[in-house]
Amino acid sequence: MNHFEYRDNTMFCEDVPVSAVAESVGTPFYLYSKETLSHHFKVIDQAFADIPHITCFATKACSNIAILSLFKSLGGGADIVSGGELFRALKAGVEPQKIVYSGVGKSAEELRYALESGILMFNVESSQELQKLQEIAQSLNIKAPVALRVNPDVDPKTHAYISTGLAKNKFGVPIEEAEKIYQDANSLSHIEVVGVSCHIGSQLTTVSPFIESLQRVIAFMDRLKESGLQVKYLDMGGGLGIQYDEEEPPHPEEYASAIKKVLAGHGYTLIIEPGRVIVGNAGILVTKVLYTKSGNKNFIIVDAGMNDLTRPSLYGAYHAIKPVEEKEGQQHQEADVVGPICETGDFLAKDRSLPVCDQDDLLAVMSSGAYGFTMSSNYNSRPRVAEVLVDGNEFHLIRKRETKDDLIAGESIPACIPS
Ligand SMILES: *Cc1c(COP(=O)(O)O)cnc(C)c1O
Numbered sequence: 001m002n003h004f005e006y007r008d009n010t011m012f013c014e015d016v017p018v019s020a021v022a023e024s025v026g027t028p029f030y031l032y033s034k035e036t037l038s039h040h041f042k043v044i045d046q047a048f049a050d051i052p053h054i055t056c057f058a059t060k061a062c063s064n065i066a067i068l069s070l071f072k073s074l075g076g077g078a079d080i081v082s083g084g085e086l087f088r089a090l091k092a093g094v095e096p097q098k099i100v101y102s103g104v105g106k107s108a109e110e111l112r113y114a115l116e117s118g119i120l121m122f123n124v125e126s127s128q129e130l131q132k133l134q135e136i137a138q139s140l141n142i143k144a145p146v147a148l149r150v151n152p153d154v155d156p157k158t159h160a161y162i163s164t165g166l167a168k169n170k171f172g173v174p175i176e177e178a179e180k181i182y183q184d185a186n187s188l189s190h191i192e193v194v195g196v197s198c199h200i201g202s203q204l205t206t207v208s209p210f211i212e213s214l215q216r217v218i219a220f221m222d223r224l225k226e227s228g229l230q231v232k233y234l235d236m237g238g239g240l241g242i243q244y245d246e247e248e249p250p251h252p253e254e255y256a257s258a259i260k261k262v263l264a265g266h267g268y269t270l271i272i273e274p275g276r277v278i279v280g281n282a283g284i285l286v287t288k289v290l291y292t293k294s295g296n297k298n299f300i301i302v303d304a305g306m307n308d309l310t311r312p313s314l315y316g317a318y319h320a321i322k323p324v325e326e327k328e329g330q331q332h333q334e335a336d337v338v339g340p341i342c343e344t345g346d347f348l349a350k351d352r353s354l355p356v357c358d359q360d361d362l363l364a365v366m367s368s369g370a371y372g373f374t375m376s377s378n379y380n381s382r383p384r385v386a387e388v389l390v391d392g393n394e395f396h397l398i399r400k401r402e403t404k405d406d407l408i409a410g411e412s413i414p415a416c417i418p419s
Contacts, residue, residue, distance in 0.1 A: 058275030165200025199237025283369025305339025
């Protein structure tokens with residue numbers, strides 16, 4: 001469910017016409033519905049309401065501090081993958097005791113920052129990282145709360161770039177090696193073993209890989225328990241998919257009830273790290289048609305490019321594209337929607353049947369709330385776009401469009417270069 005719908009042929013976000021936002025902030029921009037964000041957060045959080053759990057929103061999916069603080073206000077925590085994301089989560093008011101830190105390459109500086117911030121748990125992904133964490137914790141004279149991220153070797157049946165729980169992926173440690181690392185961890189003076197974590201991939205559209213990996217993780221935790229190591233947290237990561245096109249992902253209720261069935265009686269506190277499922281369909285990218293051209297092929301050239309929304313170029317991802325204003329008796333044609341970037345890979349849609357567009361028409365790139373703005377860049381020296389949050393009949397600029405000065409902030413021309 002989302003709050004982007006047509007009223008009298010005009011696309012609204014909640015009670016705000018999308019065109020009114022475009023008039024105010026210019027294009028392109030990301031537009032989020034607060035009601036949709038809240039609703040999606042609550043649906044997944046409440047699906048686990050009857051068991052001890054923490055919903056740690058995966059910050060990398062959509063990291064604007066306004067949105068992080070919205071989830072915080074609903075009781076959420078954060079899953080972070082960098083010191084920068086920790087900074088954002090803390091700025092947004094997320095309680096450190098609801099923050100978990102994942103990622104294969106945490107730097108010493110990042111580990112120290114997170115230790116000093118008092119986060120709930122480090123999801124450690126290698127023996128060397130464990131050792132580094134021990135050293136830093138010792139130097140700070142605090143104990144680092146740790147879960148080992150295990151790689152359950154389960155095929156999530158999703159895009160290769162977002163599969164993370166296969167033996168060949170860089171993430172986590174093989175379950176067979178994990179027990180030894182746990183025993184090592186347990187003997188370290190400044191490490192406290194508190195959990196086990198896993199995350200098998202993103203945009204999963206069936207429940208079974210989650211269940212398969214959960215069963216493997218629980219069997220592993222039972223073995224740990226037998227060897228005298230009792231942990232509190234079971235972090236199952238994120239990964240639940242959304243509908244971009246024809247996918248039929250399980251409803252969060254279905255996902256939750258399958259998980260709860262396997263978990264029942266084990267007494268662990270569950271941590272989930274949903275990202276895409278909460279924000280994906282709560283945001284759109286609004287772009288303006290600059291030019292159209294036809295020849296061998298029809299092209300609609302818009303003012304948003306692969307630097308603003310990378311998913312189509314990176315994953316060949318599908319995003320529905322809809323006109324902001326529907327016109328009566330509109331002709332359709334097959335066209336590529338492309339951006340201004342000097343790369344052939346710069347497209348938002350290929351061979352798509354779309355209404356014939358005129359210059360200055362606005363298009364909405366749907367389902368862009370997850371991994372949209374957060375993956376954007378300044379490539380081709382394009383300022384990153386504005387982000388806007390709609391609340392009922394009001395809208396708020398939650399990130400200003402970057403300026404040309406922002407593009408060169410931090411750059412300088414040294415004296416060795418003749419002027
Ligand atoms: C990316 C990621 C998530 C979120 O994945 P979604 O598919 O957006 O739910 C959760 N946990 C970890 C460790 C991640 O890397």
